[in-house]
Amino acid sequence: MSIEEIPQGADVSILSKNEKKARELIKKLNLKEIKGITRVTFKQRGNLIYAIDQPDVYRSAAGTYVVFGEAKVDDMNKRIAEAQQQQAQQEALTKAAENKEDKSPDSITADLQNASISEGQKAEEEDDKDVDETGLDPKDIDIIVEQTQVSRGKAVNALRKHDGDMVNAIMELSYE
Amino acid sequence: MSSNFDAEKAENLDDIEKQFAVKAVVQAETYWGLLEKIPGSKLKLTKHDDDILEQFFEDFPEFNNPENVANIKEEDMKSPTGKARWREFCEKFKEIEDYNFGTLLRAKASDEYSQEGTIFAVRIQFYAIELARNKFGLNDWVSSK
Numbered sequence: 582m583s584i585e586e587i588p589q590g591a592d593v594s595i596l597s598k599n600e601k602k603a604r605e606l607i608k609k610l611n612l613k614e615i616k617g618i619t620r621v622t623f624k625q626r627g628n629l630i631y632a633i634d635q636p637d638v639y640r641s642a643a644g645t646y647v648v649f650g651e652a653k654v655d656d657m658n659k660r661i662a663e664a665q666q667q668q669a670q671q672e673a674l675t676k677a678a679e680n681k682e683d684k685s686p687d688s689i690t691a692d693l694q695n696a697s698i699s700e701g702q703k704a705e706e707e708d709d710k711d712v713d714e715t716g717l718d719p720k721d722i723d724i725i726v727e728q729t730q731v732s733r734g735k736a737v738n739a740l741r742k743h744d745g746d747m748v749n750a751i752m753e754l755s756y757e
Numbered sequence: 758m759s760s761n762f763d764a765e766k767a768e769n770l771d772d773i774e775k776q777f778a779v780k781a782v783v784q785a786e787t788y789w790g791l792l793e794k795i796p797g798s799k800l801k802l803t804k805h806d807d808d809i810l811e812q813f814f815e816d817f818p819e820f821n822n823p824e825n826v827a828n829i830k831e832e833d834m835k836s837p838t839g840k841a842r843w844r845e846f847c848e849k850f851k852e853i854e855d856y857n858f859g860t861l862l863r864a865k866a867s868d869e870y871s872q873e874g875t876i877f878a879v880r881i882q883f884y885a886i887e888l889a890r891n892k893f894g895l896n897d898w899v900s901s902k
Contacts, residue, residue, distance in 0.1 A: 745804030
């Protein structure tokens with residue numbers, strides 16, 4: 582039976598020849614199958630997660646694990662971003678509901694003030710041209726920008742946060 | 758253990774300990790990345806580079822000599838007297854970020870990070886020795902490879 586003959590969505594797992602061979606070989610190595618594991622995840626740098634649902638897990642006497650299954654990429658950064666977005670939306674909704682009937686001049690002024698404050702914050706975050714570099718060596722900032730490909734503003738913030746420590750600043754920007 | 762392995766109760770303590778090792782390796786990779794781009798003699802590591810070097814040469818005059826700082830002997834560093842001298846030095850830099858974090862240090866300035874040629878030190882020891890190596894130009898070969 583070739584792959585094309587299996588209807589889509591059918592509950593059949595197809596093992597490639599190589600995988601079949603590998604499984605047979607590994608079974609000969611005296612591995613014990615561990616039942617009841619529903620998910621195995623691998624975490625790579627940058628919060629990239631590879632997840633295997635319903636894996637076949639074998640364990641050797643020495644404590645090494647062999648895992649079979651289809652790995653799917655699970656991007657944690659994306660998930661976190663989605664969750665934050667949802668939360669922000671919900672908060673906006675509750676706020677909107679609270680403010681619905683309040684149309685007095687006072688509340689309008691307050692709204693305008695809030696809006697201008699949040700705009701100011703945004704500008705601070707995004708404006709890279711006017712970054713305050715006092716007390717820092719522009720060459721250090723150049724190096725960090727070059728090594729991590731972040732904006733100058735971010736490089737300055739990281740350098741300040743780590744009190745001028747180059748390696749720690751670069752580590753934070755590239756790995757965390 | 759394999760027969761009564763229960764995923765729900767499995768402990769992960771080992772993994773937590775390995776996190777320190779992961780951080781040390783990332784730190785080493787990051788430093789090496791810098792050395793590959795910028796000659797060590799032109800590289801700045803912290804705001805306190807000058808203070809660290811000055812104190813280092815004062816407390817360990819023997820390291821104010823390219824030959825001695827190029828090759829670090831782990832047995833000297835970790836002998837009872839060596840430990841006492843280093844401890845006193847380290848405590849002078851408490852205000853520096855991660856000053857007592859476990860950090861990988863190359864035994865020889867002429868080698869890359871390798872399994873045999875790496876000493877487990879603390880961050881301030883790494884700074885002192887690497888700053889001295891950079892000052893003497895002992896790491897400049899990395900960027901001109």
